Amino acid sequence: MRNKTKKQLQILQQVMQQQNLWQAIPPDQKAFLSTEPFAMDTMEANQWLQWIFIPRMHALLESNSPLPTEIAIVPYVEEALKELEQLEDLLAPIAEIEKLCKNQ
Numbered sequence: 001m002r003n004k005t006k007k008q009l010q011i012l013q014q015v016m017q018q019q020n021l022w023q024a025i026p027p028d029q030k031a032f033l034s035t036e037p038f039a040m041d042t043m044e045a046n047q048w049l050q051w052i053f054i055p056r057m058h059a060l061l062e063s064n065s066p067l068p069t070e071i072a073i074v075p076y077v078e079e080a081l082k083e084l085e086q087l088e089d090l091l092a093p094i095a096e097i098e099k100l101c102k103n104q
Helices: 002-018 029-033 045-062 074-080 087-102
Strands: none
Touching (some): 002 087, 045 074
């Protein structure tokens, strides 16, 4: 399960890179201090995925820490990036990660 989760995180990163959602420069440090869900007051959805979600999930996997069992990221990303042409391609690995976490 952990290997499948890691694979889906890699797929998510690849899809983000293919869709030009991956950024070379992180947001300002203040953006990381947000207390809002998904840091929605300081980051775009793709920034949150890249700079917070993916690194935190990798950190949990690498430290053998428990993964969250109740996560619901798809609805937020679906709404926040609804203008994205290939949104389904982006949502697929996120939905798979959610499923893997819920079924662990």
